[in-house]
Amino acid sequence: xxxxxxxxHLIKEEQxxxxxxxxxxPTAKTGLMSWLTTVDHKKIGFLYGFFALIFFLVGxxxxxxxxxxxxxxxxxxxxxxxxxxxxxxxxxxxxxxAVMPLSSAFFNFIMPLQIGARDVAFPRLNAFSLWxxxxxxxxxxxxxxxxxxxxxxxxxxxxxYPPITSxxxxxxxAIDFWIMGLQLLGVASIAASLNFIxxxxxxxxxxxxxxxxxxxVWMTLVTSFLIVLSFxxxxxxxxxxxxxxxxxxxxxxxSGGGMPILWQHLFWVFGHPEVxxxxxxxxxxxxxxxxxxxxxxxxxxxIVVFSGACIGFLxxxxxxxxxxxxxxxTVATAAFALATMAIAxxxxxxxxxxxGTLWGGHLMMRTPMLFALGFVWMFMMGGLSGIMHxxxxxxxxxxxxxxxxxxxHYVLIGGSIFALLAGLHYWFPLMFGRKVSExxxxxxxxxxxxGFNVTFFPMHFLGLNGMPRRTFTYDPNLGWNTANYIATMGxxxxxxxxxxYFAVLAYTYFKGEKVGRDYWDGRTLEWSLQNPPPEYNFAAxxxxxxxxxxxxxxxxxxxxxxxxxxxxxxxxxxxxxxMPFGSIWPFVASMGLLVVxxxxxxxDSNPAPGIHAKLGLTLIGGVITFVGIxxxxxxxxxxxxxxxxxxxxxxxxxxxxx
Amino acid sequence: MSSxxxxxxxxxxxxxxxxxGIPNKKxxxxxxxxxxxxFFGVLISTHLIYRLHPPAGGLDPKVIFSPELTSFSTFxxxxxxxxxxxxxxxxxxxxxxxxxxxxxxxxxxxxIFLGCQVYEFEHxxxxxxxxxxxxxxxxxxxxxxxxxxxxxxxGVLWLALMYVRxxxxxxxxxxxxxxxxQIFHAATLIVVLLLALKVTLGLVHAIQVQPxxxxxxGLFMKEQVLWIxxxxxxxxxxxxxxxxxxxxxxxxxNAIDVESMGLYWHFVDIVWIVIFTAxxxxxxx
Numbered sequence: 001x002x003x004x005x006x007x008x009h010l011i012k013e014e015q016x017x018x019x020x021x022x023x024x025x026p027t028a029k030t031g032l033m034s035w036l037t038t039v040d041h042k043k044i045g046f047l048y049g050f051f052a053l054i055f056f057l058v059g060x061x062x063x064x065x066x067x068x069x070x071x072x073x074x075x076x077x078x079x080x081x082x083x084x085x086x087x088x089x090x091x092x093x094x095x096x097x098a099v100m101p102l103s104s105a106f107f108n109f110i111m112p113l114q115i116g117a118r119d120v121a122f123p124r125l126n127a128f129s130l131w132x133x134x135x136x137x138x139x140x141x142x143x144x145x146x147x148x149x150x151x152x153x154x155x156x157x158x159x160x161y162p163p164i165t166s167x168x169x170x171x172x173x174a175i176d177f178w179i180m181g182l183q184l185l186g187v188a189s190i191a192a193s194l195n196f197i198x199x200x201x202x203x204x205x206x207x208x209x210x211x212x213x214x215x216x217v218w219m220t221l222v223t224s225f226l227i228v229l230s231f232x233x234x235x236x237x238x239x240x241x242x243x244x245x246x247x248x249x250x251x252x253x254x255s256g257g258g259m260p261i262l263w264q265h266l267f268w269v270f271g272h273p274e275v276x277x278x279x280x281x282x283x284x285x286x287x288x289x290x291x292x293x294x295x296x297x298x299x300x301x302x303i304v305v306f307s308g309a310c311i312g313f314l315x316x317x318x319x320x321x322x323x324x325x326x327x328x329x330t331v332a333t334a335a336f337a338l339a340t341m342a343i344a345x346x347x348x349x350x351x352x353x354x355x356g357t358l359w360g361g362h363l364m365m366r367t368p369m370l371f372a373l374g375f376v377w378m379f380m381m382g383g384l385s386g387i388m389h390x391x392x393x394x395x396x397x398x399x400x401x402x403x404x405x406x407x408x409h410y411v412l413i414g415g416s417i418f419a420l421l422a423g424l425h426y427w428f429p430l431m432f433g434r435k436v437s438e439x440x441x442x443x444x445x446x447x448x449x450x451g452f453n454v455t456f457f458p459m460h461f462l463g464l465n466g467m468p469r470r471t472f473t474y475d476p477n478l479g480w481n482t483a484n485y486i487a488t489m490g491x492x493x494x495x496x497x498x499x500x501y502f503a504v505l506a507y508t509y510f511k512g513e514k515v516g517r518d519y520w521d522g523r524t525l526e527w528s529l530q531n532p533p534p535e536y537n538f539a540a541x542x543x544x545x546x547x548x549x550x551x552x553x554x555x556x557x558x559x560x561x562x563x564x565x566x567x568x569x570x571x572x573x574x575x576x577x578x579m580p581f582g583s584i585w586p587f588v589a590s591m592g593l594l595v596v597x598x599x600x601x602x603x604d605s606n607p608a609p610g611i612h613a614k615l616g617l618t619l620i621g622g623v624i625t626f627v628g629i630x631x632x633x634x635x636x637x638x639x640x641x642x643x644x645x646x647x648x649x650x651x652x653x654x655x656x657x658x
Numbered sequence: 659m660s661s662x663x664x665x666x667x668x669x670x671x672x673x674x675x676x677x678x679g680i681p682n683k684k685x686x687x688x689x690x691x692x693x694x695x696x697f698f699g700v701l702i703s704t705h706l707i708y709r710l711h712p713p714a715g716g717l718d719p720k721v722i723f724s725p726e727l728t729s730f731s732t733f734x735x736x737x738x739x740x741x742x743x744x745x746x747x748x749x750x751x752x753x754x755x756x757x758x759x760x761x762x763x764x765x766x767x768x769x770i771f772l773g774c775q776v777y778e779f780e781h782x783x784x785x786x787x788x789x790x791x792x793x794x795x796x797x798x799x800x801x802x803x804x805x806x807x808x809x810x811x812x813g814v815l816w817l818a819l820m821y822v823r824x825x826x827x828x829x830x831x832x833x834x835x836x837x838x839x840q841i842f843h844a845a846t847l848i849v850v851l852l853l854a855l856k857v858t859l860g861l862v863h864a865i866q867v868q869p870x871x872x873x874x875x876g877l878f879m880k881e882q883v884l885w886i887x888x889x890x891x892x893x894x895x896x897x898x899x900x901x902x903x904x905x906x907x908x909x910x911x912n913a914i915d916v917e918s919m920g921l922y923w924h925f926v927d928i929v930w931i932v933i934f935t936a937x938x939x940x941x942x943x
Contacts, residue, residue, distance in 0.1 A: 023837075121682045190693055198685045202676040228689060232696035240704065243801060248791035251704070251801075257713025257794040266700060630819070 023631060025581035025638075037582035039123035040535060044130050045109030046431070048101045049424075051134060053502065055097035058141075060498060062090040067455070067491035070484050073476035083472035084155040085174075089141075091158030092178070095278065096185050097137050099412065102420050103281035104133075104189075107196055107220045110427060113526035113533060114214045116205025116542045116549075121198040123580045124632060129192035131590030132184055139597045140181030143174050151602075154178035157470065159267055160241070162252035162260045167245045176245065176601040179238050184597055186231045186238075193224035200224075205525075207544035211305070214524045215298060218305045219284030222312040223277050230273035230316070237266035246605050261326060268319035276315040278412060279379075280308060282419030283350060286372050289426050290354055292520050293369035294361025297548055300353045307346035307353075314343040324392045325399045333392045340390035344383065351380055366520075367441030371422030374449050378414025382407055385460070400470070403463025409456045421448070421501065428505070429519035433531040434512035440504040447497030454490025458483035523548035536577045539644050540568035568644070576641035583635060589628030595621030668910050670750050670917075687918045691925045694809075698929050701805055702936055705798040709940075717793045719941045722786045724778070731774035732934050735810075738767030739927045746920045750913045754824060754906060757916065761821045764923065765851070768814040773855050775807050777862060799937065806933055809926045816919055818847050825900065828907035843899040846892050853889035857882050 026037040038044060066086050069078040078086065112120055120126050143153035152174040156165040165175045200213070200221045213221075240251035241263070250256025252263050291298045298304060320328060320336040328336075354376050363369070385407040389395045398404055429435045462483045467474065474480055518527040525542060526533075528550045543563055546552035553560045571577065599617030604610035673681040745760035779800070782788045790800045822844045827833040864878035865871075 122686065194686055194689045194693070197689045198682050202678055202680065202682050202685055204677040208677075228693040229696050232693055233700050236697055236700040236704075239805075240801070243790075243797070249797040249801070250791070250794050251797060256791075256797070257708070257711075257716065258797075259707075259711065262704065262707065266704075269700075633819075 136184030299356030382410030451494030592625030
């Protein structure tokens, strides 16, 4: 049953707004306005995914240009400056504009469904997070389209160490774009995470205790706490860098008594938790997929949850292992080395639990499962080279070499990306009611898997043979020629694999085979819904009786149906399903922030005409944001009610897809 | 939500619609404050790190700071927290009038604190020659205390808008429209606050410049008379907007809004206690 069939039975009842006409609640359900004003977590999740995939392709294209330049020694496809820009934007794009928003897409779409909620706790704040993320992405990439002599795209590496990013050595506005882009992305991430924290803690269906939460929800919660607590470090560091560049302060200026090493500490206090912000959602997705396709519950659920939380805590205590070569002193170095080794323990525990889940299971080797198994293997390899780095003396040899590049690509592609690709295939039937063809899915998996390993495995040898990272070319007599050539060929293969994956995904979205409810015979609540899920998610809020709650429901149908009917009746007696109104004001507030960021980044502080444009535009943007927030709060949190017609009850159908 | 306010007794410590019983807005504010702790943690750490590694020929904070003024403004900020707590209690009991007076007093104390900070910054820059760019102490000091000042200013704005919002007409009110009125009300209130700040700083300046009281008053009147007039006019506007006009929408159901704002205000106050200790008092140990 699809959503449009149900809406025919919905009777809408709206309160008459007392405010002037332009404050009337938007009611568009289709067209551009419906997307700009939506507060539906599923639509917002879809938009996050849409933008993330675009930027994933952009970042991938940048990577292919980098590999093309390095294919043969003394290549001149790119200039050194272009190369700097490309590796900076490749890293920044992949981390902040691809992996994080793609995780966020799943948080938005799946998490409320898994806890039995109708939406997140603050639907309009959720829309604000989305549009602020878009504004940040625009600012980060705006430099590509502006003259390179004065603006240009950011070129200070994704870590942005001063003095490389200081005004003296990098007077162009490229770095300002990087600073303000990351600031906006930070605002978006923190706002979204606060929302998720409140949603998970406060909006669980009755009976959904914390220790019954699906592991993906747990990892969403841990990730949200990591974001909320670690992003302030980079926000303040960026403010300090911005002050250095615009107001001649001396936070990181050696000439004024500042210490550039402070930037490194502040950056990595954020940067290391960021690594877990990228990998924990992936671990959550894997912990959903493996049980479903092994047809048995997750092995050692409490241990998996506690290891996830433990990784989150320890993630704050290991930042200086990125700085072993800066001469911190033996005590600090030893302490951070030990903490880094310790973090391998909960990670290893998780891997054993996943293997325990597979053990004795009735394995269904479908495409999501292939990606999930690929994740376990590849992530483990990345983890093993990570433990090698934790030994400070060894790290001193590997630091800033291609060995490190190989390590973090194994963790980020073999880890995060594999899991996100697995998640897309896994939840696609739920999100859109269609499924990706198994043959094309397998082809894309094997192409990606082989391409990935051919690209990055040789980089271990390149690194150990002394090839430094962030170098735009190399001489032919250094013994790096063959490995570089192989890596570039692998990158092309990886590119082809990704192309197949996304082309098939796009084809499936429009033309793929339609499937019924609960296509994979799932275990968690989101599969209890028809696909795609209706606007109100649950016709009656479910009561949760067990950890794999949907699995339990499927075993005890009579009991559950009786319970649901009673609940729906009770809810109807209380006025029906409460739905929040859409709102344009979060979008307006975000666009105000975009104008602020353009004002701050695009104009010079000196000479005089520049400063007027800068101040003027920044103030205008501030006023727009204020107006957006003011009208947003004037609207209040009112909503309307939906009633499900007795005949059109969507809960009647419990049929299985296969 | 607020339409149900009149019908049921509200328990301010337990919200039956959430899993934990904690209202969503309160939980959001707690989580945000945890995040804000990290913001200030980084700023204070930066200041303390550079205090331990001062550049050669740097400024001596003991010559620059005036602990008497800062102690005074710290005390005022503490008292504003007391008034904030009273505002929350008042609205929880449904006493809108008392809540309004407490909000206004909180705003008043908040503005005194901001005025002290404006005076302090001006004094440090012009008399003590410490700017944001001429010394590392200035760099860290102005960034840290300036960020805190922005937090206080946002808090004052929030308080002012909450005060204005408390006049929204409720069921049974004769008032037809409120929309444009509230915008002018808010704008007038903000104008009063800014002009009061300017006039008070002008008075302080006049007293410092002129040796005799008469001379000081003469200078003050000469420089500020227009501004005083404008302020009084705006003040009259505020009183006019606040005239009693039938039942209002604001009530017990809004206690959570005032309480969330109060959490923010108390937090900003506590952060100042830490800053006052770590930045000012530490220098006199």
